[in-house]
Each structure stands twice: as structure tokens, then as C-alpha cells.
Amino acid sequence: MKIAFFTETFLPKVDGIVTRLTKTIPHLIEAGDEVLVFCPEGAPKEFLGAKVTGVPAMPLPLYPELKLGLPGPATSEALEQFQPDLIHVVNPAVLGLGGIWLAKTNGIPLLASYHTHLPKYLEHYGMGMLEPLLWELLKAAHNQAILNLCTSTAMVSELSEKGIQNTALWQRGVDTDLFRxxxxxxxxxxxxxxxxxxxxxxxxxxxxxxxxxxxxxxxxxxxxxxxxxxxxxxxxxxxxxxxxxxxxxxxxxxxxxxxxxxxxxxxxxxxxxxxxxxxxxxxxxxxxxxxxxxxxxxxxxxxxxxxxxxxxxxxxxxxxxxxxxxxxxxxxxxxxxxxxxxxxxxxxxxxxxERWGWSGATNQLRDYYKQVLEDSDKLAA
Structure with missing residues (x-):
């Protein structure tokens, strides 16, 4: 499979999303998949066999560590050159919305994953009144995807309750060889x-x-x-x-x-x-x-x-x-x-x-990818 990731955060930043991606990508490559990552500029151009394309980005005012990537014509050209079988949008915000639009306009099957509980973050920055609006925006974005993956059973339930469709659990993973x-x-x-x-x-x-x-x-x-x-x-x-x-x-x-x-x-x-x-x-x-x-x-x-x-x-x-x-x-x-x-x-x-290795989590993810491709073929038929 040829998979294009659109992620709002990647190396050199350190967080849970980056950890999951950097542990998942090598297993995808090892399984014979081709991977292209679109992320905010500043990342290496290649990561363990995956191509990485940096997108011009600006720091988020309240959270300068987080950069908002602004996709342009170069993003579209790189995607067209890669010809992915599937687009995986990770935690869609600005760059992720670009990934959703490109998937829709090019007829590429789309999967999304939800990692950061942004609506609950708002109250810690004095903007709790915007939580209902943010849920509506997230619902509009995620419901463009054939499948929406969550990293815990609680999030599968909450997203379903908020009107986000086709949710499933993407199991946890940890490097038990490193952490011992x-x-x-x-x-x-x-x-x-x-x-x-x-x-x-x-x-x-x-x-x-x-x-x-x-x-x-x-x-x-x-x-x-x-x-x-x-x-x-x-x-x-x-x-x-x-x-x-x-x-x-x-x-x-x-x-x-x-x-x-x-x-x-x-x-x-x-x-x-x-x-x-x-x-x-x-x-x-x-x-x-x-x-x-x-x-x-x-x-x-x-x-x-x-x-x-x-x-x-x-x-x-x-x-x-x-x-x-x-x-x-x-x-x-x-x-x-x-x-x-x-x-x-x-x-x-x-x-x-020890029950939760990254290999098992990535095998599960690849099964989800195959499911999305099959569902996409059925929708097209």
C-alpha cells in the first residue's frame, strides 16, 4: 500500500502523536508499504524509509510549540506525484483539513485518527465557551472519513456520542525493549x-x-x-x-x-x-x-x-x-x-x-487500511 499521512505534529517535536507515528512508520515500511508524511516544516526530509514533506507553518499563538501547517500547491503536487492508495489524517486541524480536501477532490480513500482531546483543552486556556463550536468543526472534519480511529475505548464512545461516525479503536503500543x-x-x-x-x-x-x-x-x-x-x-x-x-x-x-x-x-x-x-x-x-x-x-x-x-x-x-x-x-x-x-x-x-507491542498495533492499523480500501471500492461500485 501507498499511504500518505497528514499530521499537525512531527519531528523534531516530542509528544504522544509523534511517538506513535515514529513507531508505526518503520513497521509499515517493513511490511512493504510506501509512506509519505506531510507535516509542518522543520522535520527531516526522510525518516526510516518514509519520505517527509515539510509544509510552511506558523506557531499557534497560545501554544508556540505547535505549528499550524498551511498546505499550498506544492503539497498538491507532491501528493499527485506519490499517487497514494489512501490518506491518513492524524488529528485534523489546519494541515489535516488540507489533507481531507485533497482526498475528496482526488477521490482518494480517507481515514482519520483522533489523538488530542482539544475540546477539553479549551477550558484550561480560558475558552471553554467555544467547546460546542469546536465539536461541530471536528464532527464536520471527521465525518468526511470512511473510518475514524481513537486510541481508547472512552474516546470511541465519546466521539460516537458527539455524532462522529464510523469510529474504531486503534490499540495502544509501547517499546518494551527500550523501556525496561x-x-x-x-x-x-x-x-x-x-x-x-x-x-x-x-x-x-x-x-x-x-x-x-x-x-x-x-x-x-x-x-x-x-x-x-x-x-x-x-x-x-x-x-x-x-x-x-x-x-x-x-x-x-x-x-x-x-x-x-x-x-x-x-x-x-x-x-x-x-x-x-x-x-x-x-x-x-x-x-x-x-x-x-x-x-x-x-x-x-x-x-x-x-x-x-x-x-x-x-x-x-x-x-x-x-x-x-x-x-x-x-x-x-x-x-x-x-x-x-x-x-x-x-x-x-x-x-x-508487555502485552502491547508496536508491531501488533501496526498490524491492526494495516487491517484498518485494507478495510477502508475495500469500503471505498464498494462505495465506488
Whole structure:
């Protein structure tokens, strides 16, 4: 098959969508598929056998890390030259809408996938009143596709309820060869602790430092556990605000890590806290679990698909008392409270992660592609 991706985010940016794409593409190439990626400019021109075409882009005012690609005649020409069997629009916004238009005008079968819960992000940027309008725009875009993939059962249900048709689950994936428990080491632990002594539990967070991630919810946990330390791994537009929020706490801002350094960071923590209640899946949770780090996540969105409460991690109620703080503190205490139980959770977390390799997720995706091509042929007949 010849597949053209239109994605609003790609390398060198680091996020869950980029991780999924960069893990999926090599498996597609290995299966004999040809891949062309359209993404905002700044990416390499080739990625592990896939061609990459950068599109002129402008930073989003509220979120300068995210660039909005503006497709033009060169995009259309590159697509015509490639002659794809199918177009896959990832998280359609501006560039994705261009992909939808090109699919429709050229009669190319279209599949879309939903990764970022943008309507729920709006309230964190003071624009909650626009949520109904955004759902209408998303519905209009996604309903152009023959199939719409979601990364969790909760999102399949929510999108269906909002009027988005033909939804299906695109299963999770994680690199269990890279993220593994034996990378736990004292050198990385010291780096995560920064200037603070290793007197208690080391809590870690990995991901974008942005408002919708609700990272400030971890502060009451530090106050409730005075000897605990926090390492924030990642960067983003909310970093300066977070530095002020966590100013008088034992918190280290580590910045971006990747590869084995990132895997070692997960493995070297005592608990992974992920307070966000807007996640469609939460790939970082799977990475932490693969590294054998017990996890705490919100009982909302796609996270309950990953965490079985009390077995391989703990769920907290983000809508509970004190903005969910009491529940997050209690869940963290459960994970940290008993060393024997924590070791059991580490083992169970790793076992859960081992069920979800990228190869299986990509085989499932290829089956969806074949289904879309077959459905397209039926519609054309």
C-alpha cells in the first residue's frame, strides 16, 4: 500500500502523536508499504524509509510549540506525484483539513485518527465557551472519513456520542525493549533529584509542561509527603508558571530526555504521577509501566484502559474534593506505602506493558487500511 499521512505534529517535536507515528512508520515500511508524511516544516526530509514533506507553518499563538501547517500547491503536487492508495489524517486541524480536501477532490480513500482531546483543552486556556463550536468543526472534519480511529475505548464512545461516525479503536503500543526496569540506576536518580537529598520518595512526571496537563495538582502531594521529591521531565509553554508554583518545593526541572536516558528516568523513579484528566490515552503511562515504575493516573478519558486500579497502578478522582488533590494524595500514598505491594505493582505494570507491542498495533492499523480500501471500492461500485 501507498499511504500518505497528514499530521499537525512531527519531528523534531516530542509528544504522544509523534511517538506513535515514529513507531508505526518503520513497521509499515517493513511490511512493504510506501509512506509519505506531510507535516509542518522543520522535520527531516526522510525518516526510516518514509519520505517527509515539510509544509510552511506558523506557531499557534497560545501554544508556540505547535505549528499550524498551511498546505499550498506544492503539497498538491507532491501528493499527485506519490499517487497514494489512501490518506491518513492524524488529528485534523489546519494541515489535516488540507489533507481531507485533497482526498475528496482526488477521490482518494480517507481515514482519520483522533489523538488530542482539544475540546477539553479549551477550558484550561480560558475558552471553554467555544467547546460546542469546536465539536461541530471536528464532527464536520471527521465525518468526511470512511473510518475514524481513537486510541481508547472512552474516546470511541465519546466521539460516537458527539455524532462522529464510523469510529474504531486503534490499540495502544509501547517499546518494551527500550523501556525496561533494569535501567534503574543511582546516577540517573541523582540527576532527577538535582540539588535535593535522597531522603524519601522520588516522584516523576514526563510530558509536555502545558496548562491542560494539570501538573500543579502534584504540589499538594509534595506537601502531604514532606520527604518526597519531584522530577519534571519535559518542557513546554507552562514551564515558567510551574517554576513559580513549585518554587518552595523539592522539585527539579529536568528538561527533555530521550532514548535510554528517558527510559532510565522512568525506571529510577518510585512513582509516576500523571494528573491530566484530558488524555485520550497517555502513552507516557505505558512507558512508565514498561520501565517498572508504579503509576497514578486520572480515572477519566483513556487512562482506565491502561491502569487496573490497585493492580498495576492507582487511579485518582480528578473531580474529587480540593480539585482532586485529596484523591491524588491517597492514590500516591497507596503506591508508596508498602514496599512489597509496590514491587508487586511494578511487576504487574511491566506485564501489562508487555502485552502491547508496536508491531501488533501496526498490524491492526494495516487491517484498518485494507478495510477502508475495500469500503471505498464498494462505495465506488
Amino acid at each position: 526496569p533494569n535501567l534503574r540506576n543511582e546516577s540517573m536518580r541523582k540527576r532527577l533529584l538535582g540539588k535535593y537529598e535522597d531522603e524519601g520518595e522520588l516522584l516523576i512526571y514526563v510530558g509536555r509542561l502545558s496548562a491542560e496537563k494539570q501538573i500543579e495538582r502534584i504540589k499538594p502531594v509534595l506537601e502531604a509527603l514532606p520527604k518526597s521529591r519531584l522530577a519534571l521531565v519535559g518542557d513546554g509553554p507552562y514551564r515558567q508558571q510551574l517554576e513559580k508554583i513549585f518554587e518552595n518545593t523539592a522539585t527539579t526541572f529536568v528538561g527533555y530526555l530521550e532514548g535510554e536516558e528517558l527510559a532510565s528516568a522512568y525506571a529510577s523513579g518510585d512513582a509516576f504521577l500523571f494528573p491530566s484528566s484530558t488524555e485520550t490515552l497517555g502513552l507516557v503511562l505505558l512507558e512508565a509501566m514498561a520501565a517498572g515504575c508504579p503509576v497514578v493516573g486520572a480515572n477519566k478519558g483513556g487512562i482506565p484502559d491502561i491502569i487496573t486500579n490497585g493492580e498495576n497502578g492507582c487511579l485518582y478522582d480528578p473531580d474529587g474534593t480540593n480539585g482532586g488533590a485529596d484523591s491524588l494524595i491517597q492514590a500516591t500514598k497507596i503506591i508508596l506505602g508498602n514496599d512489597l505491594e509496590r514491587q508487586g505493582m511494578r511487576k504487574a505494570a511491566r506485564q501489562e506493558a
